[in-house]
Amino acid sequence: MIVSTIGQGLLWALLGLGIFMTFRILDFPDMTAEGTFPLGGAVCVTAISQGVPPLLATVLGVGAGMLAGLVTGLLYTKGKIPVILAGILVMSGLNSVILFVMKSPNLSLLDYPRLQNAFSELPLPPYFDLVILGLLSVGILVTCLYLFFQTDLGQAYIATGDNEKMARSLGINTDRMKILGLTLSNGVIALSGALVAQNDGYADASKGIGVIVIGLASIIIGEVLFHELSLLERLLAVVVGSILYQLLISLIIWAGFDTTYLKIISATVLAICLMLPQLRTKILKTKKAGQV
Amino acid sequence: MALLTLDKLTKIVSGDGNGEKILLDHVDLSLAEGDFVTVLGNNGAGKSTLFNLISGSLRPTSGRIILAGTDITQASEAAHARLLSRVFQDPKLGTAPRMTVAENLSLAELRGQKRALRRRSLKEKLPEYERRCAQVGNGLERQLNTPAGELSGGQRQALSLLMATMVAPKLLLLDEHTAALDPKSSAQLMQLTAQLIKEQHLTCLMITHRLDDALKYGDRLLLLQNGRLVKDLDSAAKKALTRAELLSFFKATM
Numbered sequence: 001m002i003v004s005t006i007g008q009g010l011l012w013a014l015l016g017l018g019i020f021m022t023f024r025i026l027d028f029p030d031m032t033a034e035g036t037f038p039l040g041g042a043v044c045v046t047a048i049s050q051g052v053p054p055l056l057a058t059v060l061g062v063g064a065g066m067l068a069g070l071v072t073g074l075l076y077t078k079g080k081i082p083v084i085l086a087g088i089l090v091m092s093g094l095n096s097v098i099l100f101v102m103k104s105p106n107l108s109l110l111d112y113p114r115l116q117n118a119f120s121e122l123p124l125p126p127y128f129d130l131v132i133l134g135l136l137s138v139g140i141l142v143t144c145l146y147l148f149f150q151t152d153l154g155q156a157y158i159a160t161g162d163n164e165k166m167a168r169s170l171g172i173n174t175d176r177m178k179i180l181g182l183t184l185s186n187g188v189i190a191l192s193g194a195l196v197a198q199n200d201g202y203a204d205a206s207k208g209i210g211v212i213v214i215g216l217a218s219i220i221i222g223e224v225l226f227h228e229l230s231l232l233e234r235l236l237a238v239v240v241g242s243i244l245y246q247l248l249i250s251l252i253i254w255a256g257f258d259t260t261y262l263k264i265i266s267a268t269v270l271a272i273c274l275m276l277p278q279l280r281t282k283i284l285k286t287k288k289a290g291q292v
Numbered sequence: 293m294a295l296l297t298l299d300k301l302t303k304i305v306s307g308d309g310n311g312e313k314i315l316l317d318h319v320d321l322s323l324a325e326g327d328f329v330t331v332l333g334n335n336g337a338g339k340s341t342l343f344n345l346i347s348g349s350l351r352p353t354s355g356r357i358i359l360a361g362t363d364i365t366q367a368s369e370a371a372h373a374r375l376l377s378r379v380f381q382d383p384k385l386g387t388a389p390r391m392t393v394a395e396n397l398s399l400a401e402l403r404g405q406k407r408a409l410r411r412r413s414l415k416e417k418l419p420e421y422e423r424r425c426a427q428v429g430n431g432l433e434r435q436l437n438t439p440a441g442e443l444s445g446g447q448r449q450a451l452s453l454l455m456a457t458m459v460a461p462k463l464l465l466l467d468e469h470t471a472a473l474d475p476k477s478s479a480q481l482m483q484l485t486a487q488l489i490k491e492q493h494l495t496c497l498m499i500t501h502r503l504d505d506a507l508k509y510g511d512r513l514l515l516l517q518n519g520r521l522v523k524d525l526d527s528a529a530k531k532a533l534t535r536a537e538l539l540s541f542f543k544a545t546m
Contacts, residue, residue: 147411148409150411150412151407151408151409151410151411151412152402152407152408152409152410152412153407153408153409153410154409155391155395155398155399155407155412156399156402156407158388158390158391159388159391159399162388162389162390162391163384163385163387163388163389165380165385166385166386166387166388167388167399168349168369168370168373169347169349169369169373169377169378169380169386170373170377170399170400170402170403170404170455171369171370171371171372171373171374171402171403171404171405172370172407173368173370
């Protein structure tokens with residue numbers, strides 16, 4: 001069970017990394033994620049069920065996610081709609097797109113091939129194909145992000161989130177950076193959705209509900225556990241956070257909690273993690289005051 | 293030929309009620325290359341509006357801005373950034389807090405240029421950055437790998453100034469860049485400012501509220517009042533001006 005959970009944690013880590021690109025680097029929350037995650041799964045599963053090879057179907061899912069992100073970016077920067085509202089609008093609209101693509105609220109993969117089947121021929125214990133797929137996807141993405149952030153364009157992207165006024169005064173087209181960020185991050189989120197759907201064996205239009213909480217939990221758990229990190233380490237902390245979050249959820253299910261309450265448990269875990277840094281500061285201050 | 297020409301530059305915005313508010317009223321100005329001009333005025337005189345218009349973060353209601361032979365009145369902020377740079381009053385505005393000092397300087401090296409997917413080696417640049425930071429004299433050169441947000445106000449503002457002059461701009465706008473600093477840091481930064489302007493032969497417009505600085509630095513003095521340019525003193529008239537005269541003139545415009 002642990003191996004399977006680690007594999008799932010790696011696939012969900014892609015979601016965390018996608019959200020990290022906007023929430024932590026560009027410094028705004030993007031609600032589109034709740035639409036692009038199931039969209040990636042829907043496009044991918046529909047394509048596979050139409051005979052498209054899994055790799056190409058996954059790429060199609062990513063492309064659909066990028067398009068959705070681009071729409072949010074354009075609504076936000078050109079349409080001057082606040083980013084949260086732009087994300088909610090696109091997320092809401094994507095529900096219809098998903099139903100249009102799948103022609104039903106959910107679609108099963110049945111016996112169609114999946115991306116992890118590429119590793120099934122290898123002499124591996126059960127669920128290791130999933131772990132290899134997860135490691136490969138996360139490895140490629142983290143490497144790409146790390147290299148991107150070291151380029152002139154990547155540095156301009158970081159600067160946009162860090163101090164937009166300064167970035168603009170240096171001639172950086174911050175609107176373009178936001179559109180780029182929303183497009184890429186939603187592509188990554190859709191990739192996560194496509195891989196998770198293949199692992200689950202089906203795509204579901206309602207799969208996106210609460211995914212932002214899961215993505216944020218991965219980021220926050222990583223940040224609570226590790227401090228003073230370099231950018232590469234921060235990316236890896238998201239991956240560790242995602243695996244730990246999935247392990248925690250598995251533990252909760254294993255302990256016999258009713259899965260009906262899974263979302264509220266997830267939200268509570270995230271709320272506690274978000275409060276931890278402040279609680280820690282308060283405790284340290286109280287201790288110091290006591291010493292004086 | 294003038295380096296900067298402002299031709300009847302005007303900015304009008306909607307007021308709190310139904311009326312309109314004139315922030316800048318038909319300002320005409322001509323700056324020659326190498327001019328170091330100080331700008332004085334009370335709050336609401338139009339100093340920041342003037343800078344926002346010249347830097348492209350605001351569009352004028354009417355009038356023209358011609359810089360280095362190019363009409364930039366309707367140009368994008370990015371197009372403005374190719375020609376000029378600006379240091380803000382608030383040290384927090386001029387730097388990226390989570391990026392290191394070296395990364396901030398690297399960003400500034402590409403001011404106004406297209407940012408491509410080209411990887412940049414910061415290591416190769418460190419000796420050059422160290423040399424530039426050592427000019428400041430406040431230990432900035434030892435903090436190249438420190439996030440800008442962890443610097444003191446004086447160091448951060450010095451970094452902003454170094455960033456603004458990393459690639460010599462056609463025009464340097466200093467927007468009360470010493471106002472938020474303590475007297476020692478302020479004096480240090482003004483010295484550095486004068487040094488950089490002289491070394492790079494920069495054309496500079498500097499807003500200040502410090503009368504002493506307005507008299508000590510620069511070779512021309514402008515006084516703004518209610519959005520209008522009411523006084524333009526050349527080098528000789530500025531030299532002859534005493535602090536008491538400037539103060540009384542300043543008080544009279546309040």
